[in-house]
Amino acid sequence: xxxxxxxxxxxxxxxxxxxxxxxxxxxxxxxxxxxxxxxxxxxxxxxxxxxxxxxxxxxxxxxxxxxxxxxxxxxxxxxxxxxxxxxxxxxxxxxxxxxxxxxxxxxxxxxxxxxxxxxxxxxxxxxxxxxxxxxxxxxxxxxxxxxxxxxxxxxxxxxxxxxxxxxxxxxxxxxxxxxxxxxxxxxxxxxxxxxxxxxxxxxxxxxxxxxxxxxxxxxxxxxxxxxxxxxxxxxxxxxxxxxxxxxxxxxxxxxxxxxxxxxxxxxxxxxxxxxxxxxxxxxxxxxxxxxxxxxxxxxxxxxxxxxxxxxxxxxxxxxxxxxxxxxxxxxxxxxxxxxxxxxxxxxxxxxxxxxxxxxxxxxxxxxxxxxxxxxxxxxxxxxxxxxxxxxxxxxxxxxxxxxxxxxxxxxxxxxxxxxxxxxxxxxxxxxxxxxxxxxxxxxxxxxxxxxxxx
Ligand SMILES: *[C@@H]1O[C@H](CO)[C@@H](O)[C@H](O)[C@H]1NC(C)=O
Ligand SMILES: *[C@@H]1O[C@H](CO)[C@@H](O)[C@H](O)[C@H]1NC(C)=O
Ligand SMILES: *[C@@H]1O[C@H](CO)[C@@H](O)[C@H](O)[C@H]1NC(C)=O
Ligand SMILES: *[C@@H]1O[C@H](CO)[C@@H](O)[C@H](O)[C@H]1NC(C)=O
Ligand SMILES: *[C@@H]1O[C@H](CO)[C@@H](O)[C@H](O)[C@H]1NC(C)=O
Numbered sequence: 377x378x379x380x381x382x383x384x385x386x387x388x389x390x391x392x393x394x395x396x397x398x399x400x401x402x403x404x405x406x407x408x409x410x411x412x413x414x415x416x417x418x419x420x421x422x423x424x425x426x427x428x429x430x431x432x433x434x435x436x437x438x439x440x441x442x443x444x445x446x447x448x449x450x451x452x453x454x455x456x457x458x459x460x461x462x463x464x465x466x467x468x469x470x471x472x473x474x475x476x477x478x479x480x481x482x483x484x485x486x487x488x489x490x491x492x493x494x495x496x497x498x499x500x501x502x503x504x505x506x507x508x509x510x511x512x513x514x515x516x517x518x519x520x521x522x523x524x525x526x527x528x529x530x531x532x533x534x535x536x537x538x539x540x541x542x543x544x545x546x547x548x549x550x551x552x553x554x555x556x557x558x559x560x561x562x563x564x565x566x567x568x569x570x571x572x573x574x575x576x577x578x579x580x581x582x583x584x585x586x587x588x589x590x591x592x593x594x595x596x597x598x599x600x601x602x603x604x605x606x607x608x609x610x611x612x613x614x615x616x617x618x619x620x621x622x623x624x625x626x627x628x629x630x631x632x633x634x635x636x637x638x639x640x641x642x643x644x645x646x647x648x649x650x651x652x653x654x655x656x657x658x659x660x661x662x663x664x665x666x667x668x669x670x671x672x673x674x675x676x677x678x679x680x681x682x683x684x685x686x687x688x689x690x691x692x693x694x695x696x697x698x699x700x701x702x703x704x705x706x707x708x709x710x711x712x713x714x715x716x717x718x719x720x721x722x723x724x725x726x727x728x729x730x731x732x733x734x735x736x737x738x739x740x741x742x743x744x745x746x747x748x749x750x751x752x753x754x755x756x757x758x759x760x761x762x763x764x765x766x767x768x769x770x771x772x773x774x775x776x777x778x779x780x781x782x783x784x785x786x787x788x789x790x791x792x793x794x795x796x797x798x799x800x801x802x803x804x805x806x807x808x809x810x811x812x813x814x815x816x817x818x819x820x821x822x823x824x825x826x827x828x829x830x
Contacts, residue, residue: 429515429552433494440487447479493517510544515552518559520566524589548733550584558585564593572596575624578711586733596621607724611696612651615722620715633714642713644689645750649714654693665808666782666820670697673779673822676805677744681777684745685728685736687752687768692720692727694747699725705747732764738771746772747779754785754793754816761796769800774827778802783819784812790819797821 495513510525527542535541551558561576570593580588600618604610617629626641627633633640633649640646647653658670674681686694686707695705709716709727720727730736746768752761772778778797785793790809802823810818 426511426513426515429512430494430496433490433514437487437490437494440483440490444480444483444487451479490517493522512547512549512552516555516559518562520562520564520592521547521558521589524562545589546587547589548584548586550586551580551588554580554583554585558589562589562591564591566592567594569594569596572621572623574711581731581733582710584733586731604722604724610722610724611699612655613723614649614651615719619722620718622715625711625714627714630719640714644712645691645716648689648691648693648716649719654691657693658697664810664818666810666818668779668781668806668808668820668822670701673777673806674701674703676822676824677775677777680775681744684743684747684776685738685771687746687748688750689716690720690750691716692723692725694749695720695725696723703745705745732760735767736771740770741773743771743773744776745779746776747781748783749781753783754789758792758796761793765796765800769825772825774825776825777805778821778823778825780819780821780823784816785819787815787817790817793819797823800825802826 495509524545527544529542530536602616602618614630622628635646683704686705692707695707698705706726706728707720708730709720711717717727802825806822808820812818
């Protein structure tokens, strides 16, 4: 009797698969025949809906069901072979139950859930209809990502403070390429502790899955956090080791981050954790003409430079010096092998955890100063650099200063880079070039953005 059920089940599954397949190939899920023929072609997005992931999800369910069918058929064939034996012996009930649970019900359940997870485009709105589903919804299986990216309608069908009817939580489109990592990142129990996985998050970010989704788990923190030093001490003192979670770094304390330690775990900004060295930066005359002093730069615009951004890799020393001069500087920081962000914050300065991938989160014409050092150099693609420079130009106010500090590149590339800096027709206050090695040169410049008409 039980085996009859299995047989019937197989039949049902077979019928479902074939009907699903018929619908699928007839373009039932789509609205245009021709897109069907281009399933994997250029037209991956149908009116803002991700057809490719939709078809991938359907494919997945079909495969699951096909496997199940094969397995069941094999079982039946096996039984056919052992017909005689079957009549003599009866299968123990428990074994039979186990078989049903593991080999039939569970795969069916998974296929069922996958089918349920597929979301088809729905239209809404009056006049120009807009897509209700987030286009990437079928690209992800983890429920938390799907919840995150699904647009959230305002309550009471009202328009919110931004003048929009809903909020779209965004993720970088590259997240689709990093599906496995992102699903690992978003796999947690809501409300419990997150894994200590900031390095996974950073990997996602630097590979372009940026912005990342927010998470609903609790970030781990130091058990023995000490209150930070007062600002008159914190600016030039390495923080307390206990205020950093070290588990994902090669080092386990600040002393280990010294440039003398070859196993410190990072290569950019090697002496940045030695405060005696840091204290000389931008205040002591150096032998190189490309090293300008802060006081000379501020003297270009006395009293006018109040806020700015330091785009680079470091521990916030530029911002610390500027703070002493009552200038507020935001320092970009990624934790590339060392706790740069934590160090800047513990010094009492503002770390901006931002990658190169993104438009800077500042409005047009707002910054008095952009300083950049130790970060952009000859490795950078010209086109990428152009987009970055235009973004910097956007946020710099008229009369604001762009301080390019020790940019370096191959001597042969210098002309191209110089053109990039000069294309904005800024006023040249300082401009210096010095050899770094035989083929590599340093360029430093201080340029002022002119007012623009209209
Ligand atoms: C629909 O969009 C088009 C352009 O995208 C626009 O010209 C038209 O006015 C819109 N119609 C409505 C009803 O909003
Ligand atoms: C920092 O300021 C506090 C009070 O404001 C003072 O007691 C302390 O001595 C100062 N520390 C230094 C190193 O100047
Ligand atoms: C740097 O050099 C200039 C002249 O070259 C001098 O006036 C100034 O005092 C020096 N500053 C420091 C900090 O040594
Ligand atoms: C930095 O400048 C001071 C004078 O302001 C001088 O005494 C000191 O030797 C300089 N340090 C270095 C490393 O050049
Ligand atoms: C910074 O501001 C404080 C308080 O307004 C003032 O006492 C100090 O002289 C200022 N420092 C500089 C270098 O302007």
